[in-house]
Amino acid sequence: MSDFFSKIGELFSTPAYIESLLHGFLLTLQISYFALLIGIFLGTIIALVDTAKPSKWMAVPKFICQVYVGIIRGTPMALQLFIMFFVIFAIKGFPSIITAIIAFGLNSAAYAAEVIRGGILSVDPGQTEAGLALGLSQWTIFTKIVAPQAVKNIIPALGNEIITVIKETAIVSMVGMYDLNMAAKDIGSGQNMASYIVPMFVAALFYLATIYLITFVVKRIEKSLRKSDLRTEE
Numbered sequence: 001m002s003d004f005f006s007k008i009g010e011l012f013s014t015p016a017y018i019e020s021l022l023h024g025f026l027l028t029l030q031i032s033y034f035a036l037l038i039g040i041f042l043g044t045i046i047a048l049v050d051t052a053k054p055s056k057w058m059a060v061p062k063f064i065c066q067v068y069v070g071i072i073r074g075t076p077m078a079l080q081l082f083i084m085f086f087v088i089f090a091i092k093g094f095p096s097i098i099t100a101i102i103a104f105g106l107n108s109a110a111y112a113a114e115v116i117r118g119g120i121l122s123v124d125p126g127q128t129e130a131g132l133a134l135g136l137s138q139w140t141i142f143t144k145i146v147a148p149q150a151v152k153n154i155i156p157a158l159g160n161e162i163i164t165v166i167k168e169t170a171i172v173s174m175v176g177m178y179d180l181n182m183a184a185k186d187i188g189s190g191q192n193m194a195s196y197i198v199p200m201f202v203a204a205l206f207y208l209a210t211i212y213l214i215t216f217v218v219k220r221i222e223k224s225l226r227k228s229d230l231r232t233e234e
Contacts, residue, residue: 007198017187017199024183025206027097031179032166034101039108039165040158046113051120065113072110078171080107085175100172108165115161119154120146152225159218163211180206 011017046065052058072080084103085096123146131141173182184203188196 004198007195008202011187011198011202020183020187021180021199021202021206024178024180024203027172027178028166028169028180029210031097031100031104031169031172032162035104035108035169036162036165038101038105039112039161042105042109043112043116046109047116047120050113050117069110069113072107073114077104077107077168078174081171081175096175096177100169100175100177104165104169107168108161111161111164112158115154115157116150118157119150122153123149155218155222155225159214162214162218166210166214167207 046069049058049061049065052062054062081100081103084099089099089102127145127149128141131145132138136144169179170181172179173185176182178186180203184199185196187199
């Protein structure tokens with residue numbers, strides 16, 4: 001055990017090791033951040049299409065969205081990543097980080113769509129009917145009545161999706177990208193460290209710190225929204 005902690009001290013006291021971990025961690029955060037932006041944006045569009053009133057104009061878009069969500073949710077993320085790297089974007093010189101962001105963004109969109117769709121459907125349809133009875137437009141009803149309540153309902157599930165994306169980015173090391181996971185492997189294979197346990201443990205601490213920070217922020221947002229609800233009721 002003493003040797004384990006001495007190795008941890010050695011890792012943190014070696015600038016090259018810390019630089020490698022931070023470099024990998026930065027790549028992990030970059031992929032996660034931009035993938036989530038894509039995922040939430042596309043997921044919102046898919047959810048809006050899926051919850052729109054049935055019509056002959058919406059039949060094809062609804063079908064496409066449902067097929068897309070079904071395929072993405074029904075296949076492993078690793079397989080989707082490989083297809084993106086070695087089939088769709090198998091272009092010499094194409095930035096690997098862009099490919100990874102697109103892959104994770106498209107994957108996240110399918111799950112975010114289901115979360116957002118569930119949030120929209122959780123709002124009592126009677127409120128929409130009441131808005132129509134008052135002469136409000138569909139857009140006003142959605143933006144002023146449905147959307148604010150849906151956002152409150154999806155915050156916990158959306159927080160879980162953010163956490164999932166961050167953890168899933170660890171598989172980019174399978175296609176040779178130097179993320180946090182790859183940095184830990186690289187350090188573990190070095191002559192001085194000669195053990196994967198210590199760098200992997202430190203990498204886990206990076207992930208845990210990030211996840212706990214996100215969890216804290218999400219809970220604070222939930223608490224703030226609950227307080228605003230109480231003030232509204234009063």
